[in-house]
Amino acid sequence: MNAPDHVAEPKGRTMLEQDPSIRHAPLPTRKTLRRRRNPLIQLYRFALLNSRMAYIALRGHK
Amino acid sequence: MARVVILGAGVSGHTAALRLRRMLGRRGDHEVVVVTPNANWNWIPSNIWVGVGQMPREKVVFPLAPVYEKTGVEFHQARAMAIRPEGDGESDQGAVDVEYTDPGRPGETARLRYDYLINATGPKLNFGATPGLGPDGHTVSVCTADHAIAAAEDLRATIERLKAGEPQTLVIGVGHGMCTCEGAAFEYAFNVEHQLREAGVRDLAEVVYLTNERELGDFGVGGMTFEQQGFVTTSALWTASIFRERGVNAILGAHVQRVEEGVIHYEQLDGTTHELAFDFAMLLPPFRGQEITAYDRAGEEITDRVFAPSGFMKVDADYTPKDYEAWRAEDWPTTYESPAYANVFAVGIAFAPPHAISRPAKSPSGTVIAPAPPRTGMPSGIMGRTVAATIADRIKSGDSATAHTASMARMGAGCIASAGTGMLSGSAAGMTMYPVVPDYQRFPGSGRDLRHTKGELGLAGHWTKVLLHHLFIYKAKARAMWWLIPE
Ligand SMILES: Cc1cc2nc3c(=O)[nH]c(=O)nc-3n(C[C@H](O)[C@H](O)[C@H](O)COP(=O)(O)OP(=O)(O)OC[C@H]3O[C@@H](n4cnc5c(N)ncnc54)[C@H](O)[C@@H]3O)c2cc1C
Numbered sequence: 001m002n003a004p005d006h007v008a009e010p011k012g013r014t015m016l017e018q019d020p021s022i023r024h025a026p027l028p029t030r031k032t033l034r035r036r037r038n039p040l041i042q043l044y045r046f047a048l049l050n051s052r053m054a055y056i057a058l059r060g061h062k
Numbered sequence: 063m064a065r066v067v068i069l070g071a072g073v074s075g076h077t078a079a080l081r082l083r084r085m086l087g088r089r090g091d092h093e094v095v096v097v098t099p100n101a102n103w104n105w106i107p108s109n110i111w112v113g114v115g116q117m118p119r120e121k122v123v124f125p126l127a128p129v130y131e132k133t134g135v136e137f138h139q140a141r142a143m144a145i146r147p148e149g150d151g152e153s154d155q156g157a158v159d160v161e162y163t164d165p166g167r168p169g170e171t172a173r174l175r176y177d178y179l180i181n182a183t184g185p186k187l188n189f190g191a192t193p194g195l196g197p198d199g200h201t202v203s204v205c206t207a208d209h210a211i212a213a214a215e216d217l218r219a220t221i222e223r224l225k226a227g228e229p230q231t232l233v234i235g236v237g238h239g240m241c242t243c244e245g246a247a248f249e250y251a252f253n254v255e256h257q258l259r260e261a262g263v264r265d266l267a268e269v270v271y272l273t274n275e276r277e278l279g280d281f282g283v284g285g286m287t288f289e290q291q292g293f294v295t296t297s298a299l300w301t302a303s304i305f306r307e308r309g310v311n312a313i314l315g316a317h318v319q320r321v322e323e324g325v326i327h328y329e330q331l332d333g334t335t336h337e338l339a340f341d342f343a344m345l346l347p348p349f350r351g352q353e354i355t356a357y358d359r360a361g362e363e364i365t366d367r368v369f370a371p372s373g374f375m376k377v378d379a380d381y382t383p384k385d386y387e388a389w390r391a392e393d394w395p396t397t398y399e400s401p402a403y404a405n406v407f408a409v410g411i412a413f414a415p416p417h418a419i420s421r422p423a424k425s426p427s428g429t430v431i432a433p434a435p436p437r438t439g440m441p442s443g444i445m446g447r448t449v450a451a452t453i454a455d456r457i458k459s460g461d462s463a464t465a466h467t468a469s470m471a472r473m474g475a476g477c478i479a480s481a482g483t484g485m486l487s488g489s490a491a492g493m494t495m496y497p498v499v500p501d502y503q504r505f506p507g508s509g510r511d512l513r514h515t516k517g518e519l520g521l522a523g524h525w526t527k528v529l530l531h532h533l534f535i536y537k538a539k540a541r542a543m544w545w546l547i548p549e
Pocket of ligand 1: 069070071072073074075097098099100106107108109110140141142143182183184185204205243246352353354409410411412437438439440442477478479
């Protein structure tokens with residue numbers, strides 16, 4: 001299966017075969033990649049991620 | 063008056079010192095003493111950015127002496143060499159033998175007495191376990207700020223060769239079958255990959271992640287299970303997807319046997335052995351406990367009573383050897399008290415874990431190839447704070463005061479694995495898990511609470527990593543209201 005053009009094709013000279021777990025892994029779509037960089041969406045994700053981290057940290061060791 | 067001696071001023075020891083000083087009162091009668099060989103504190107997670115030349119050394123280190131001066135902690139720039147929990151011929155009060163590394167006191171030694179001792183000496187970077195590994199051999203490291211500077215220099219030279227049109231192979235990972243800290247190797251691999259793209263030389267570069275993990279996304283915690291968009295998925299699939307997207311290759315289940323100039327020799331779980339040529343290699347070393355010996359009152363060595371063979375200190379864990387299927391959450395320590403001496407504690411990387419978290423594995427020739435359990439920043443800090451609370455209570459109310467508890471099987475952790483810097487172009491994998499050590503009795507299936515075990519990739523993770531960098535350095539400098547920042 002060829003990688004879509006927005007994905008870096010591995011290049012190399014060690015002739016290592018790509019690990020099957022990587023070869024068969026799902027690829028993010030262009031839309032997903034854009035979402036991961038969209039500042040507005042990421043601001044929301046930032047708030048969510050930090051509230052999860054804070055919950056874990058404050059909950060500490062129950 | 064009580065005297066508490068803390069060995070080590072890393073994440074766990076420094077947290078314990080600042081918290082304890084605050085709990086006992088700034089001007090109380092009690093003494094909090096820190097013994098550590100380095101004059102500076104280092105925010106180790108950001109060494110990754112120093113190692114790709116994106117952050118100067120000064121941003122990740124600062125001198126400890128002014129912080130301890132301000133907070134009323136006695137500071138000895140020295141290395142602990144031996145502990146005497148029963149005291150010696152002169153006194154039955156416990157003591158630590160130290161050797162000063164303070165440039166003003168060369169060669170000086172001292173015996174420091176204590177009422178309570180916290181061992182927070184972290185890991186010995188055991189490059190010697192693999193011939194040719196490390197800064198004195200053929201690979202670089204990012205474990206200390208100085209190592210990271212050297213790594214950045216080597217990476218810069220590699221990028222120059224790429225710019226001159228020479229193809230290069232960059233190998234990043236772990237340098238022994240029993241390493242831990244795979245998360246840090248993962249971060250460095252993707253930060254290097256990001257730098258290669260930024261420099262416009264990605265085309266000629268092959269990036270290989272070399273790891274002892276049996277599958278990607280294990281990170282020494284046996285991997286994670288997530289619920290995402292209506293599916294139950296795993297960190298293995300999620301991590302492999304990042305590798306595919308970024309064109310990074312991986313060699314899994316590998317134990318590095320030795321490194322020669324430009325060649326890594328490794329064995330894999332199936333028993334095959336291989337050679338891998340490289341132009342740049344950053345391989346983390348395995349960890350062991352610091353070389354600290356222990357003596358009884360008569361001066362007889364009792365190191366094996368106090369420390370495990372790995373050099374880490376034995377605490378209130380269940381060290382009975384068991385098969386993987388018999389491992390239980392309750393095996394993990396809760397109070398970090400030494401079973402031999404109730405006034406001695408070990409926190410952070412310095413305590414001996416009862417067993418791994420990832421499933422054990424051996425090659426047909428018997429080589430152990432499986433991650434050792436990580437003790438990352440958040441759990442290390444929580445342990446430091448917990449033991450500080452126990453000691454403060456005992457000082458105030460007597461030795462019968464119940465110990466505070468913080469088991470890694472009852473504690474969550476947040477982990478942000480950077481995959482590239484840049485306020486608009488950076489990214490990081492943000493992961494939270496609860497608990498760190500899976501508890502299959504409480505959470506049948508994955509061993510963790512899926513409501514609090516999550517992973518996501520994006521710019522938000524990078525911003526969080528930057529935020530944590532500033533927050534934790536602020537806190538470690540004991541600036542105003544530092545104590546409001548949780549571990
Ligand atoms: C490159 C890298 C990146 C990392 N990134 C992350 C991350 O993103 N998130 C995360 O949560 N964790 C991360 N970690 C792990 C984190 O650094 C550790 O969890 C944490 O430092 C452990 O704290 P500690 O106090 O046990 O040990 P340390 O922080 O290593 O501190 C040990 C202290 O003991 C001192 N010492 C050593 N020998 C002696 C002696 N004989 N006497 C007295 N003192 C002594 C040392 O000088 C040091 O001050 C990373 C680790 C590495 C190597």
